[in-house]
Amino acid sequence: MKLRDLLGNYEFKLLKGNIDVGISGIENDSRKVQKGDIFVAEKGYTADGHEFINSAIDKGAVAVVLEREMEIAQDIVVVKVEDSIDALAWLSNSFFGNPWDSLDTIGITGTNGKTSTSYFIKKIFEEEGKKTGIIGTMGAIIGDEEISIDNTTPNSLTIQNILKQMVTGKLDTVIMEVSSHALELKRVNYMFFDVGLFTNLTKDHLDYHKTMDSYFQSKVKLFSKTRKYNIINIDDQYGKKLANLIGDEIPLLTYGIKNKSDVYASDIKLTLNKVGFKLYTPKGNIPVTLNIPGEFSVYNALAAATCAIAYDIDLDTIKRGLESIEGIKGRFEVVPTNTDYTVIIDFAHTADGLEKVLTVIDEFAKGRKIVVFGAGGNRDRSKRPEMGETVGNHADISIVTSDNPRFEEPENIINDILIGMMRTKGEYVKIVDRKKAIEYALDIAKPQDIILLAGKGHELYTIVKGETVPFDERQIVLEHLKKKI
Numbered sequence: 001m002k003l004r005d006l007l008g009n010y011e012f013k014l015l016k017g018n019i020d021v022g023i024s025g026i027e028n029d030s031r032k033v034q035k036g037d038i039f040v041a042e043k044g045y046t047a048d049g050h051e052f053i054n055s056a057i058d059k060g061a062v063a064v065v066l067e068r069e070m071e072i073a074q075d076i077v078v079v080k081v082e083d084s085i086d087a088l089a090w091l092s093n094s095f096f097g098n099p100w101d102s103l104d105t106i107g108i109t110g111t112n113g114k115t116s117t118s119y120f121i122k123k124i125f126e127e128e129g130k131k132t133g134i135i136g137t138m139g140a141i142i143g144d145e146e147i148s149i150d151n152t153t154p155n156s157l158t159i160q161n162i163l164k165q166m167v168t169g170k171l172d173t174v175i176m177e178v179s180s181h182a183l184e185l186k187r188v189n190y191m192f193f194d195v196g197l198f199t200n201l202t203k204d205h206l207d208y209h210k211t212m213d214s215y216f217q218s219k220v221k222l223f224s225k226t227r228k229y230n231i232i233n234i235d236d237q238y239g240k241k242l243a244n245l246i247g248d249e250i251p252l253l254t255y256g257i258k259n260k261s262d263v264y265a266s267d268i269k270l271t272l273n274k275v276g277f278k279l280y281t282p283k284g285n286i287p288v289t290l291n292i293p294g295e296f297s298v299y300n301a302l303a304a305a306t307c308a309i310a311y312d313i314d315l316d317t318i319k320r321g322l323e324s325i326e327g328i329k330g331r332f333e334v335v336p337t338n339t340d341y342t343v344i345i346d347f348a349h350t351a352d353g354l355e356k357v358l359t360v361i362d363e364f365a366k367g368r369k370i371v372v373f374g375a376g377g378n379r380d381r382s383k384r385p386e387m388g389e390t391v392g393n394h395a396d397i398s399i400v401t402s403d404n405p406r407f408e409e410p411e412n413i414i415n416d417i418l419i420g421m422m423r424t425k426g427e428y429v430k431i432v433d434r435k436k437a438i439e440y441a442l443d444i445a446k447p448q449d450i451i452l453l454a455g456k457g458h459e460l461y462t463i464v465k466g467e468t469v470p471f472d473e474r475q476i477v478l479e480h481l482k483k484k485i
Contacts, residue, residue, distance in 0.1 A: 003038065003063055003077060006094045010087065015069060017077030021062055026095050026157055028088055035060030040091065042084045043067065049084070065091070089156035089189035099163035100191045104130075104173040106307060107188070109222045110199030110233075112353050113300045114177040116292070117199060119328050120304030121175050124321030128313050133166045135159065136177035137347075138329065138458050143169050153182030156189065180218040188225070195310055196226040196250075197303055201238035202352035216241070226250050229310040233299060234261045253310055255302040257295070263306040265298050272342075272364040273334075279305055279318070286315045291326050294360040330457025332357065335477050340447040341367065345473055347457025349376065349403070351386035354454060358394035367448030368396035370441050373455050374403030374434065375413050377463075384413065385420030391454075392424030397444070400430050401437035403455040404463045434462065438473060439480045453477075 004019040024036030030052035033039055039056035041049035041064060053064055053072065063077035067084045081087040106121065108114045115137045122141075125132045133142050135154070140147040140162050149158060153176065166174055182188055201216055216238055223230050223246045230246060233239040235256035243252060254261040257268070265277040276289040277298055290297050301322050308318045327333055335343040344361070348354045354373070361369055371391050375384045391398050400417050402410040410432050421428050431437040441451045453473050456462075462471040 001095065003079075006038070006091050007079070008090075008094060010090050011082065012065075012087075013080040015078040015080050016072065017063070017075075019077065019079070021077050023063065023095070026088070026091055027056070027061075028155065028157060030056040030059065033059040033061050035062075037061050038063040038065060038091070040064075040084055040088045041066045042088065083186070085156075086186050086189055089186050089191075092157045092160040093190045096160040096164040098191070099160060099167045100174070100193075102167045103163065103171065104195075104311075105191070105193045106173065106175045106195045106197065107178040107193040107222050107225070108136075108175065108197045108199065108303075109178045109180070109183070109219045110197075111202045111350065112356070113199040113296065113303065115347075116297070116300040116328055116331050117197065117303045118175040118177060119325065120301055120322060121307050123325050124304055124308045124313060124318050125173055125311075127317045127321040127324070128308075128311075130172040131170060132173040132175065133162075133169075133171045134175050135162055136175070142166055142171065151179070151181070153177060153179045153187055156187045159187060160191075178222050180215055183221040184218045188222075191225070193222065193226050194228045195231060195307060196222045196229075197231040197307060198223075198233060198236075198239055198242055199299070199303060200233055200236040200352075202350055220245060223250075229253055229307075231255065231303065231306045231310065233303065234259050235299075253306050255299075255306045257298065257302075263302055263309060265302055268295065268298060270294070270360070270363055272360075279315070281305060281309050281315065281318075283309060283315050286319050288319055288322050290322060292328065292332055294332060294356065296356040296360075297332075330459070332360070333457075335474055337477060337481055339445070339481065341445040341449040341451065343442075343451045343453065343477055345453045345457060347455070347459075348373075349387075349455045349457075350383060351390045354387060354390045355394075357452065357454065358391070361450050361452060362394060365448075365450050367446060367450065369394060370397045370399065370445065370449055370451045371395040372399045372401060372434075372437050372441050372451070372453045374401045374405075374410075375417055375455070376404045377406035377408030377410075377413055379406075381416055384416035385423075388417040388420030389423050390420075392421045392426035392428065395426055395428075395452075397441075398426055398428040399437045399441055400428055401434045402432055402462070403434065404459075406463050407465060434471070435476055438476050442477065442480050442484075 023038050027033045027037045028040045033056045039061040065079045122132045231253045234254040235258045255263040263281045267278045269276040279288045330347045333345045346357050348357045460472045461468045
């Protein structure tokens with residue numbers, strides 16, 4: 001493909017060379033550049049791609065896209081743009097042929113529930129006979145293939161590459177978790193979604209967005225990119241605000257439990273292992289029993305059912321899809337310990353997420369509630385005391401520990417959490433080493449206790465001083481229990 005064709009009518013300034021040069025690939029990581037590639041130099045948080053231009057050229061790049069004029073001695077095409085990240089999105093779309101336009105694209109945004117909702121939708125659509133892929137927190141799924149990705153929503157180059165693979169694999173639909181960072185950092189620029197779905201908004205990522213209003217406005221951007229339907233949780237205060245903000249140019253479907261909505265649930269019956277409810281839709285109503293407990297699971301199921309209604313899927317298919325899910329890794333996942341107490345792993349890593357999970361446990365706990373949790377490093381500090389206070393108000397014993405400290409000192413993160421914990425009357429202990437914290441919880445557990453390991457969920461690693469270290473909580477639990485036999 002010629003660079004001229006890739007650039008199309010994108011605004012640029014040619015500093016050097018001829019844009020009729022042939023391009024065999026695009027890369028924004030100089031380490032991955034191959035002969036014939038165009039290298040896009042992005043200025044990121046930890047590194048500036050402009051510093052690696054010479055390395056990219058040495059590896060065979062035939063063209064470079066940059067933001068600032070630089071003296072480049074090599075015989076190579078140099079194109080200057082206003083914004084390299086935006087240019088990467090344009091070039092990626094062009095290179096892979098706008099693959100999203102050949103798929104039904106469903107974008108899900110919100111603080112909590114995105115992953116579970118995407119898996120619920122996938123199951124319903126598969127019951128309908130659709131071949132459906134996912135891009136999200138737990139990676140990408142293309143048919144039977146699972147691909148690991150670095151972010152909930154990866155960069156535009158990765159997104160378009162994955163979407164192209166889905167088109168090649170003859171998939172019908174893609175369900176994509178669209179994070180606030182992705183929307184702000186232009187990772188989904190120059191693509192559109194058939195459906196935009198909003199789950200909820202609670203305090204998170206304020207290290208980046210600074211204010212809740214800024215966080216909300218980043219989410220709003222998804223709904224300027226939809227073509228067929230917008231779907232909104234009308235019980236959420238920000239959902240109501242969003243519904244009033246986006247207007248009616250695109251048809252709107254709402255869901256909820258407490259407020260009048262197009263799709264809603266009633267007669268909710270909770271147990272520790274399941275939740276049953278009656279699903280009401282414009283197509284009629286039907287009883288549903290989910291194998292994942294909690295009111296939050298009802299909301300996720302309602303979101304998925306509403307999406308199915310947008311695609312004119314019948315109620316029996318919706319019911320079969322929702323009820324076929326036995327569980328989602330790291331989402332209220334019960335570890336098979338064969339003990340007289342229960343161990344649950346959940347991804348809850350915000351005060352709101354913890355509140356939702358602990359409320360379910362409160363309902364059915366016969367013994368003590370023991371919670372092992374921490375907070376991520378180099379992330380929003382303001383949420384840490386709130387997490388501590390939330391857990392302290394619910395747990396009988398809180399074990400405050402480490403959780404992906406990244407480049408921060410774990411002790412400092414824990415001390416932030418304890419500010420909130422000490423506002424409560426809850427008993428707590430500080431154990432910095434997360435493995436030891438989990439083992440301590442297992443050692444003190446009594447019959448009918450419930451141990452919640454919160455924060456890691458599906459993750460099989462921890463990040464310390466920039467190093468990703470294997471860390472599987474399920475394995476840690478089972479190996480420690482073997483030692484106790």
